[in-house]
Each structure stands twice: as structure tokens, then as C-alpha cells.
Amino acid sequence: MDRISKLCSYLDKCTTxxxxxxxxxxxxxxxxxxxxxxxxVITDISAKCLNKAENLLxxxxxxxxxxxxxxxxxxxxxxxxxxxLIAGMGGDEILSIFxxxxxxxxxxxxxxxxxxxxxxxxxxxxxxxTLDEPFESGGKFxxxxxxxxxxxxxxxxESQLEFGLNLLGITTKKYIFAEIIKKRAYLERNLNExxxxxxxxxxxxxxxxxxxx
Ligand SMILES: C[S@@+](CC[C@H](N)C(=O)[O-])C[C@H]1O[C@@H](n2cnc3c(N)ncnc32)[C@H](O)[C@@H]1O
Numbered sequence: 001m002d003r004i005s006k007l008c009s010y011l012d013k014c015t016t017x018x019x020x021x022x023x024x025x026x027x028x029x030x031x032x033x034x035x036x037x038x039x040x041v042i043t044d045i046s047a048k049c050l051n052k053a054e055n056l057l058x059x060x061x062x063x064x065x066x067x068x069x070x071x072x073x074x075x076x077x078x079x080x081x082x083x084x085l086i087a088g089m090g091g092d093e094i095l096s097i098f099x100x101x102x103x104x105x106x107x108x109x110x111x112x113x114x115x116x117x118x119x120x121x122x123x124x125x126x127x128x129x130t131l132d133e134p135f136e137s138g139g140k141f142x143x144x145x146x147x148x149x150x151x152x153x154x155x156x157x158e159s160q161l162e163f164g165l166n167l168l169g170i171t172t173k174k175y176i177f178a179e180i181i182k183k184r185a186y187l188e189r190n191l192n193e194x195x196x197x198x199x200x201x202x203x204x205x206x207x208x209x210x211x212x213x
């Protein structure tokens with residue numbers, strides 16, 4: 001399954017939906033086509049990217065079901081929005097969006113990197129993380145983090161901070177295994193002692209996680 005279809009399968013039915021950093025707007029189209037939201041806001045920091053979504057969703061914009069805002073992150077999004085998707089950008093960018101605005105009521109995040117930093121920020125702000133797992137598409141792994149601003153604050157162990165909540169999941173195991181292979185290949189290089197022992201330690205840690213679970 002392609003990344004967008006897989007990502008969309010994590011979205012819930014809601015009244016109001018926002019697609020932050022929407023680019024082409026495919027996720028919003030999925031929500032509307034499937035009757036999963038009554039209205040949507042599409043935002044992008046780039047007018048050129050937003051324009052792609054505006055073209056895709058023109059019919060919905062004309063009916064007043066979709067509104068589009070060219071803005072940084074959540075600046076153009078109401079804090080009351082029931083479900084917010086922020087996908088396909090770096091974890092640091094997602095964090096700067098939250099720090100600049102707010103943690104959404106219900107969020108679906110798909111950071112491309114620095115996933116641990118996103119987890120740590122949500123946990124330190126007492127958000128509830130209800131799902132945090134990788135999915136595989138086109139030979140790559142992507143993490144999805146779902147949760148709520150207000151709820152039962154989540155508790156994570158060290159392994160979960162690195163690999164998500166679902167350590168028993170088959171895709172998580174595949175992801176860790178793939179990471180071990182990458183690190184082992186890296187160890188074949190001519191590394192200095194400090195780097196070598198750091199990577200060996202990381203491999204031992206990952207092997208430990210796989211063996212414990
Ligand atoms: C790689 S695309 C991902 C598009 C779509 N969300 C997806 O998952 O396929 C990243 C989009 O995020 C937008 N973007 C990056 N930083 C942003 C920010 N701070 N606020 C709004 N949009 C941003 C970019 O312009 C780009 O269109």
C-alpha cells in the first residue's frame with residue numbers, strides 16, 4: 001500500500017479536520033470522499049504547495065466545505081478543530097509548529113525523522129499518546145503517532161521512546177531488525193574507536209529490545 005493510503009487509514013471520523021502542510025491535499029480528499037469529516041481546513045507554508053491542494057479540492061472549496069490558508073503550521077487553524085493531521089515533515093518542524101501554537105485536541109502525526117523528540121515533547125506536555133507504531137510502504141518505514149492533548153498522560157520506557165509504543169508489533173520488529181542491519185553495515189567502515197563503540201552499543205540495545213519482546 002502506498003504511504004498516503006496507509007497514513008489515511010489511521011484517520012478517524014470527525015466533524016472538523018485540518019491537514020497542516022497539506023501539499024497535494026490527498027489526505028483531505030480521502031477524508032471528504034469517505035464522509036469522514038464535515039469540513040476541513042488545508043494549510044501549507046508554501047503558496048505553491050497549497051495551490052496543488054486547492055486545485056484538487058476546488059469543488060469542495062466552492063461548496064464552502066474546505067477552506068485554505070497559507071500559513072506557518074497551526075497559525076490558521078482553530079484550537080477547537082477536532083482532528084489535525086501533520087504528516088510528511090521532520091519532527092523538528094512539527095515541534096516548532098506546536099511550540100508556536102498548540103498541541104491539537106486530537107492529532108495524527110507522521111514525522112519523517114526525529115520521532116523521539118516528538119514523543120518526548122508530547123510526554124513532557126502531558127498529552128495522551130494512543131497509538132505509536134511504524135508502518136511500511138515502498139520498502140521504507142514511517143512512524144504514526146496518534147493521541148490527544150488532554151487525556152491520561154502516556155508512560156514510555158526507554159525502548160518505547162526509540163521504537164514506539166508497540167514493541168510487540170511485527171512491523172516494529174521488522175523496523176528494529178532493519179536498523180540493526182544498517183548499523184552492522186556501518187560498522188564495516190573504517191570508524192574511530194569512539195564511534196565504533198557507540199554504534200556497537202546501539203546494536204546491543206536493539207538486539208536486547210528484540211530479544212525481550
Ligand atoms: C513532504 S510534504 C508532505 C505533504 C503531506 N502532508 C503528506 O504527508 O504527503 C511537506 C509539506 O509541508 C509543508 N510545510 C513544511 N513546513 C511547514 C510549516 N511550518 N507549516 C505549514 N506547512 C509546512 C511543505 O511546504 C510541504 O508542502
